[in-house]
Amino acid sequence: MESLHPDVDRLLLSQEEIADIVKRMGAEITRDYQGKDLVLIAVLRGAVVFMGDLMRAVECPLAIDFMAVSSYGDGAKSSGIVRIVKDLDIDIKGRDVLIVEDILDSGLTLRYLMKNLSSRHPASLEVAAFLLRDIEGKQAAIEPKYIGARCPEGFLVGYGLDFAERYRNLPYVGVLKPEVYS
């Protein structure tokens, strides 16, 4: 058992569980994108860790690019306003785009991104979300094609997920103690 950071209340996904999930998602994507022009687009900064693992689990040719949008700022609550902080460097017209996200919570970030990217006319546009918030009566409007795990209430950190830019480097996903962010 890995020892938890003192600010983490409980473990949600261990390193071993994460590795199994990424392997399974990589196999699904490999199966679906044979012969396609796959471009993985990671949403900075949280998805960087998942992107690094996922791209190595996909066994077909692919390109990568990054976008940065912000809606949570430094805190644990979405501002409700999504803005592009860094745009893509490559043209995605006619290509098979897969957005790589660490977590899909309210769906606000993704809804904005899907609309923005689909206006650039990709051949296809899908989402791979490592975590999907799954709370009774509070589901996000978008159901990603590839889902790592469904997660309950509680602010999550680790495996790329931060609170005020901390905890991204934890190798597991944990639930942050409420007293740290409230």
Ligand SMILES: O=P(O)(O)OC[C@H]1O[C@H](OP(=O)(O)OP(=O)(O)O)[C@H](O)[C@@H]1O
């Ligand atoms: O579904 P939503 O409610 O919109 O939340 C999901 C978004 O929130 C986090 O990003 P954040 O703005 O915290 O930036 P970060 O990736 O740099 O941590 C996360 O990485 C997703 O992009």
Ligand SMILES: Nc1nc2[nH]cnc2c(=O)[nH]1
């Ligand atoms: N770090 C982090 N970012 C989020 N964005 C939306 N939900 C979360 C969460 O639980 N943790």
